[in-house]
Amino acid sequence: MTWSIEPTLPEGWELVVGLEVHVELATATKLFCGCANRFGSEPNTNICPVCLGLPGSLPVINGTAVKYAMLLGRALQCEVRPSVMARKNYFYPDMPKDYQTTQYDQPTNSDGELMLADGFTVGVERAHIEEDTGKSTHVGGGGRINDAVHSLVDYNRAGVPLVEIVSHPCLDTIEHAKAYVSGLRDILLAIGVSDARMEEGSMRVDANVSVRPVGSEELRTRCELKNINSIRSMGRAIEYEALRQIDLYSNGESPRQETRHWDEAAGRSTPGRSKEDADDYRYFQEPDLVPLVPSAAEVAAIDDAMPALPSARRSALRQLVPAVSVSVEVIATLVDRGQDELAIAAIGKGADPEKVVTRLQHDLAVDDFSKITAGAFADLIRMETSGELTATQAKQVLSEMVETGGEPRPIAESRGFEAMPTDDLAGLVDQLIADHPEEWSRFVGGDDGDRKKMQGFFTGQIMSSTKGQADGRAVADLLAQRSAG
Amino acid sequence: MTAIELSAAVRSGERRAVDILDEHLARIEERDGEIHAFNLVTADLARSQAEAVDSAVAEGRDPGPLAGVPVAVKDNTCTRGIPTTCSSRILDGWLPPYNATVVDRLAAAGAVTIGKTNLDEFAMGSSTENSAFGPTRNPHDTSKVPGGSSGGSAAAVAAEFAPLAIGSDTGGSIRQPAALCGVVGAKPTYGVVSRYGLIAFASSLDQIGPFATTVADAAVLLESIGGHDPRDSTSIEAPAPSLLDVLERGVDGLRVGVLTELAGGPGGVEGISPDVIARTAQAVAALEAAGAEVSEVSVPSATLGLTAYYLIAPAEASSNLSRYDGVRYGLRVDASTTGEMNTASRSAGFGDEVKRRIMLGTYALSAGYYDAFYGKALKVRTLILRDFAVAYEKVDVLVTPTSPTTAFGFGDKTADPMSMYVNDVCTIPSNLSGHPAISVPFGVGDDGLPIGVQILGPAQSEPIIFSVAAVLEDVASKGGAR
Numbered sequence: 024m025t026w027s028i029e030p031t032l033p034e035g036w037e038l039v040v041g042l043e044v045h046v047e048l049a050t051a052t053k054l055f056c057g058c059a060n061r062f063g064s065e066p067n068t069n070i071c072p073v074c075l076g077l078p079g080s081l082p083v084i085n086g087t088a089v090k091y092a093m094l095l096g097r098a099l100q101c102e103v104r105p106s107v108m109a110r111k112n113y114f115y116p117d118m119p120k121d122y123q124t125t126q127y128d129q130p131t132n133s134d135g136e137l138m139l140a141d142g143f144t145v146g147v148e149r150a151h152i153e154e155d156t157g158k159s160t161h162v163g164g165g166g167r168i169n170d171a172v173h174s175l176v177d178y179n180r181a182g183v184p185l186v187e188i189v190s191h192p193c194l195d196t197i198e199h200a201k202a203y204v205s206g207l208r209d210i211l212l213a214i215g216v217s218d219a220r221m222e223e224g225s226m227r228v229d230a231n232v233s234v235r236p237v238g239s240e241e242l243r244t245r246c247e248l249k250n251i252n253s254i255r256s257m258g259r260a261i262e263y264e265a266l267r268q269i270d271l272y273s274n275g276e277s278p279r280q281e282t283r284h285w286d287e288a289a290g291r292s293t294p295g296r297s298k299e300d301a302d303d304y305r306y307f308q309e310p311d312l313v314p315l316v317p318s319a320a321e322v323a324a325i326d327d328a329m330p331a332l333p334s335a336r337r338s339a340l341r342q343l344v345p346a347v348s349v350s351v352e353v354i355a356t357l358v359d360r361g362q363d364e365l366a367i368a369a370i371g372k373g374a375d376p377e378k379v380v381t382r383l384q385h386d387l388a389v390d391d392f393s394k395i396t397a398g399a400f401a402d403l404i405r406m407e408t409s410g411e412l413t414a415t416q417a418k419q420v421l422s423e424m425v426e427t428g429g430e431p432r433p434i435a436e437s438r439g440f441e442a443m444p445t446d447d448l449a450g451l452v453d454q455l456i457a458d459h460p461e462e463w464s465r466f467v468g469g470d471d472g473d474r475k476k477m478q479g480f481f482t483g484q485i486m487s488s489t490k491g492q493a494d495g496r497a498v499a500d501l502l503a504q505r506s507a508g
Numbered sequence: 509m510t511a512i513e514l515s516a517a518v519r520s521g522e523r524r525a526v527d528i529l530d531e532h533l534a535r536i537e538e539r540d541g542e543i544h545a546f547n548l549v550t551a552d553l554a555r556s557q558a559e560a561v562d563s564a565v566a567e568g569r570d571p572g573p574l575a576g577v578p579v580a581v582k583d584n585t586c587t588r589g590i591p592t593t594c595s596s597r598i599l600d601g602w603l604p605p606y607n608a609t610v611v612d613r614l615a616a617a618g619a620v621t622i623g624k625t626n627l628d629e630f631a632m633g634s635s636t637e638n639s640a641f642g643p644t645r646n647p648h649d650t651s652k653v654p655g656g657s658s659g660g661s662a663a664a665v666a667a668e669f670a671p672l673a674i675g676s677d678t679g680g681s682i683r684q685p686a687a688l689c690g691v692v693g694a695k696p697t698y699g700v701v702s703r704y705g706l707i708a709f710a711s712s713l714d715q716i717g718p719f720a721t722t723v724a725d726a727a728v729l730l731e732s733i734g735g736h737d738p739r740d741s742t743s744i745e746a747p748a749p750s751l752l753d754v755l756e757r758g759v760d761g762l763r764v765g766v767l768t769e770l771a772g773g774p775g776g777v778e779g780i781s782p783d784v785i786a787r788t789a790q791a792v793a794a795l796e797a798a799g800a801e802v803s804e805v806s807v808p809s810a811t812l813g814l815t816a817y818y819l820i821a822p823a824e825a826s827s828n829l830s831r832y833d834g835v836r837y838g839l840r841v842d843a844s845t846t847g848e849m850n851t852a853s854r855s856a857g858f859g860d861e862v863k864r865r866i867m868l869g870t871y872a873l874s875a876g877y878y879d880a881f882y883g884k885a886l887k888v889r890t891l892i893l894r895d896f897a898v899a900y901e902k903v904d905v906l907v908t909p910t911s912p913t914t915a916f917g918f919g920d921k922t923a924d925p926m927s928m929y930v931n932d933v934c935t936i937p938s939n940l941s942g943h944p945a946i947s948v949p950f951g952v953g954d955d956g957l958p959i960g961v962q963i964l965g966p967a968q969s970e971p972i973i974f975s976v977a978a979v980l981e982d983v984a985s986k987g988g989a990r
Binding site for chain 2: 072075076077078079080081082083084110112114116119120121122174176303305306307310311312313
């Protein structure tokens with residue numbers, strides 16, 4: 024997760040963003056037929072009469088896709104309701120039936136939310152089931168359908184199950200929009216219903232963007248941004264669009280309601296279809312399918328199967344560590360790395376929470392830490408906290424624990440990491456001061472730069488003479504003590 | 509010979525399927541030039557099927573209940589590798605890569621698929637005059653229409669081109685031509701016969717059903733094609749109804765209602781001709797004489813069915829027929845943009861009635877009109893279902909005429925679409941309710957042309973309505989419908 028600095032809009036303006044996120048479900052087969060749901064096959068090889076919409080063919084809904092959709096709905100705190108499929112009618116060459124089977128006024132999931140790491144809650148209006156279209160490649164004329172010399176259509180994607188997650192227009196910053204998409208992806212991966220790869224199109228984001236004067240509650244004319252293929256790209260597209268709209272308002276003009284096509288390479292969007300002459304989709308209930316009516320038991324089974332979600336994992340860890348010293352970003356990082364369980368368990372065994380987080384954050388940025396048990400990790404942290412091991416030693420022991428999965432005490436002993444009693448260390452420090460009066464006077468009387476430099480000198484000497492067994496912080500404490508005294 | 513008799517003769521080895529086929533092909537050769545029941549006679553396919561049936565019999569295997577029986581299939585039902593046109597130019601050149609479930613089931617029952625029958629384009633019509641390939645003529649009087657939309661199937665059975673035929677019924681498209689051609693035709697309960705491979709007109713109303721010369725033949729055909737199909741989500745999860753076993757049980761003690769609004773009663777629909785009303789009354793009297801308890805039953809919303817139907821069916825059709833866009837199959841008229849190509853292809857490929865209904869349905873579903881038209885029609889549909897449920901608390905079956913008149917002349921009703929639509933007034937309610945209905949010939953009208961009486965029943969009451977139809981058939985065969 025990137026935590027960049029929010030680009031600022033010109034003073035007096037604020038952003039209003041709603042996101043429509045399409046997610047391909049990772050089912051073995053398509054939504055209405057037995058064809059493989061697979062990315063990257065030879066064009067038009069995963070097709071049959073049903074997903075080609077041949078005359079006379081009929082859809083049969085994929086039960087796994089419905090289950091995945093409901094699982095996603097529950098993960099987004101949605102109400103999972105009896106629902107129906109509907110037809111959205113419009114002509115497009117890569118849509119075999121010239122209608123899309125989707126959901127309209129009775130979606131499977133509605134009224135959910137996603138809480139971001141900083142506590143901002145994004146309202147989810149609905150998360151409905153629908154089929155994907157085929158994929159057109161327009162040859163010539165700049166790759167757009169109207170100017171193309173000819174077009175090629177691959178129907179492998181036609182009928183792939185999607186869930187469209189529609190947020191409320193409540194996202195107020197680009198960072199929140201990014202965090203929301205990132206949070207959705209975390210959830211999708213956590214519950215295993217999609218591989219959520221924006222670059223392969225298994226997760227696609229359309230952004231509805233408008234701006235308004237700060238403090239206003241109005242929703243002004245929005246533009247829908249398409250062709251966004253990464254979270255970073257989305258941030259750039261939203262920023263470009265917000266500034267474009269503010270520019271228009273500042274010149275006494277207004278944006279048109281339209282779809283705009285983001286050009287990542289050029290860093291700008293170009294107008295697409297105007298929504299003023301938008302299609303009337305003539306939605307009506309799909310008569311070839313029967314209503315989806317999940318029983319209370321089915322919904323309960325889905326809740327039972329729900330793994331712990333990233334937001335819940337973050338807040339579980341958050342509650343155990345002091346907020347002042349551990350930031351939300353660090354908590355999020357540990358959850359992303361899947362280290363939260365280890366942290367919580369170690370803290371539960373009495374290890375110091377802050378030290379636990381520090382060691383995980385800085386010294387366990389490895390892919391595989393599966394050999395480390397919570398008990399061994401807690402012991403290590405306790406040894407460090409009690410002064411039995413220095414920070415440097417603790418790091419070395421930890422890296423061996425990653426490799427071997429051993430207990431910290433035998434590892435420390437085998438490396439000769441004996442605890443150095445504080446009295447012995449004080450003696451060494453005093454001797455060192457006596458041996459280096461010039462350096463000591465620079466430490467005591469010099470400016471900040473000198474003092475820092477000399478602290479480095481004394482600590483280095485001690486570390487060298489003790490072969491790293493001294494605790495750097497204890498050395499610093501002793502130096503400070505002697506100079507004050 | 510009936511289909512049941514033919515099948516028995518083939519299974520016993522008394523007759524060969526190929527000989528039966530040849531007799532029927534000869535009749536087609538002789539007279540279909542005039543009747544035009546078929547868009548395509550599939551003689552080669554039929555011969556190979558007939559030979560397979562004969563081989564099976566020779567090897568001691570049972571080819572099935574329809575062994576060696578020629579069956580004509582409406583040309584909106586997909587047949588693998590064989591043109592399936594819906595009698596439309598728009599499907600020009602398209603060969604389905606698969607069989608409809610009913611086509612596979614016919615083959616599994618030993619039937620011989622003799623050809624694809626003419627219809628009103630995309631099953632939209634009541635006279636088969638809307639076919640892009642020319643009309644079908646009524647075998648009883650070739651100056652008259654056979655009814656529609658399954659006019660080709662009805663005419664094929666009436667002309668003895670095939671003992672059995674498959675039709676589809678969206679608003680009466682099996683029953684009305686059956687009545688006009690003097691044969692038996694049934695629309696089963698929605699979901700009894702798989703729609704997989706039936707090219708959709710109005711998905712929530714379409715149902716495949718049998719044509720035959722006798723009620724028993726229609727029963728054996730429905731038994732062979734019915735039953736759950738996992739490829740149709742709206743298919744009822746039950747085996748095909750058992751009909752032959754109960755066909756002879758009579759009507760003693762059965763509660764029979766005359767549906768007043770559709771049988772010439774007060775406050776009912778107008779335009780039902782007196783001879784049709786008289787025959788219907790005669791049929792009811794015959795049932796009473798056979799032991800039925802007869803009463804008059806009012807289903808007030810039945811009169812609203814026609815209006816609701818002509819919003820719901822076109823609305824679904826407007827969506828179902830979108831896929832004929834010139835992109836993937838069928839007719840393509842090239843133009844400079846994709847949109848213009850779509851428009852040019854559809855303009856050239858669809859006939860006037862299809863275009864009329866696409867426009868009607870598009871309008872009914874449009875933003876701002878949905879509630880007033882499509883939405884209201886759905887409410888009427890609910891009302892009709894409720895009213896029928898109330899009626900079926902009082903009676904077991906309802907009786908009405910099938911068609912308001914006997915067969916009419918070519919061109920009589922083509923100028924005024926409404927006059928054509930009214931033909932379906934008695935048959936439409938069963939499609940809206942999803943309930944089964946059967947039309948059985950019962951005498952002739954003042955013009956000497958056949959009249960059909962319709963028996964309606966609640967969902968999955970096929971065993972009852974078929975047995976009532978069998979009683980009327982028996983009465984008529986003994987001269988009781990004169």
